[in-house]
Amino acid sequence: MGLKEYLNDIVEAVVTTAKGMRITARYGLDPKEETTLQYPEERWELPERYRGFLHNDINTCISCNMCVKTCPMDCISLEAVRGADKKMVLASYDINIGRCMYCGLCVEVCPPKSLKHSLGYEMASVNREQLILRFVQEDASEVKARVARQVAEAAAKAESPAAGKPAPPAKGETKE
């Protein structure tokens, strides 16, 4: 390398460094160019259609299983039993947000639109169990037992035409 090329390299290095520093200075000094926030004290305003954590309104959910079948990541699991009025009753509805890739397919297929993305995105945890969102707070076995009791009561009522009246004495039983 000749002296001329050597000096050219030095000049070029100084010029490109100056160009870079000019851009850096602009971002550092001009408040209009601020691109960072003092998180968590400040937060960006999220777009209306932001895909945050999923939320299921279990009072509207019809336990159709469509979301479970559609999810490519197997994040959703549910248990449901048929109630006395023939409608399905959710015994459990869980979403593992640790596996979710926020594709929105489950939301798209939900017939009553009970499943939606919320704007929530903050949930750091060192325990994977805590990343499972449980939407039915009651224990699944208790829900199933309660619904089974209601179904049995409804069936007994339907079988007895004199429902609500005292049962006639059984054969061999005498009235007092």
Ligand code: SF4
């Ligand atoms: S958003 Fe996608 S990955 Fe997440 S639960 Fe729904 S279907 Fe599964």
Ligand code: SF4
């Ligand atoms: S698709 Fe919707 S209605 Fe059907 S089980 Fe999932 S959340 Fe419930």
